[in-house]
Amino acid sequence: MTATALVGLIAGLLTSGAAIPQVLQTYRTKHARDLSMWQLILLTLGMVLWLIYGLSLNDLPLILANTFSIACYAALIAMKLTYARTDSAVSPSPPGRGLG
Amino acid sequence: MTATALVGLIAGLLTSGAAIPQVLQTYRTKHARDLSMWQLILLTLGMVLWLIYGLSLNDLPLILANTFSIACYAALIAMKLTYARTDSAVSPSPPGRGLG
Numbered sequence: 221m222t223a224t225a226l227v228g229l230i231a232g233l234l235t236s237g238a239a240i241p242q243v244l245q246t247y248r249t250k251h252a253r254d255l256s257m258w259q260l261i262l263l264t265l266g267m268v269l270w271l272i273y274g275l276s277l278n279d280l281p282l283i284l285a286n287t288f289s290i291a292c293y294a295a296l297i298a299m300k301l302t303y304a305r306t307d308s309a310v311s312p313s314p315p316g317r318g319l320g
Numbered sequence: 321m322t323a324t325a326l327v328g329l330i331a332g333l334l335t336s337g338a339a340i341p342q343v344l345q346t347y348r349t350k351h352a353r354d355l356s357m358w359q360l361i362l363l364t365l366g367m368v369l370w371l372i373y374g375l376s377l378n379d380l381p382l383i384l385a386n387t388f389s390i391a392c393y394a395a396l397i398a399m400k401l402t403y404a405r406t407d408s409a410v411s412p413s414p415p416g417r418g419l420g
Contacts (some may be wrong), residue, residue: 222341224351224373224377227363227372227373227374227376228369228370229368229374230366230369230372231366231369232366233366234362234363234365234366234369235362235363235366235367235370237362238358238362238363238366239357239358239359240355240361241356241359241362242355242359243358245354245356245358245359246354250376251354252354253353254345254346254349254350254352254353254354254355255343255353255354255355256339256342256344256345256346257344258342258345259338259339259341259342259345261336262334262337262338262397262410263334263335263338265334266330266331266332266333266334266335266338267331267335269327269328269330269334270328270330270331270332270335272327273324273327273328273331274385276324276327277324278351305419314379
């Protein structure tokens with residue numbers, strides 16, 4: 221493996237693995253007030269396209285990394301929706317905040 | 321441009337652009353309680369490596385997308401540190417929560 225390929229591999233592990241502490245924190249605290257729903261939606265859509273891209277190139281690292289990340293961000297979206305009621309009781313959204 | 325390259329391009333725009341609504345929401349609400357600091361740190365480190373990877377391959381899309389994302393996540397880390405005092409007054413961190 222070249223040094224460049226190794227840098228890319230570590231980069232991919234870091235950016236994919238970064239979702240893990242966020243999923244753990246959100247599950248532990250039961251709060252997702254400060255996570256932008258639009259960020260979660262755009263990331264998930266983008267990663268679904270990365271997955272399609274990886275499948276069409278038959279690129280296993282792209283396929284595995286994006287499948288893992290999609291699962292993490294889908295869990296975060298589900299938790300954000302689940303905790304929305306308690307979160308809004310703690311810190312009410314101003315009118316017109318929308319998806320936030 | 322092939323259909324596959326187009327899918328990859330849109331995927332990259334979505335995953336890079338996803339940081340924008342998070343930066344805007346965090347700036348507007350002045351709260352970053354529910355953002356995991358470890359996620360922000362791992363993502364930033366990973367994107368610095370992606371940038372190095374892009375520079376060594378002289379790949380302009382990788383270079384531009386990661387420079388933009390690093391700026392967004394650096395801003396989020398700065399805001400999380402800045403808002404930490406007011407955030408902890410609103411919702412105290414339990415002991416041993418650490419970086420969160």
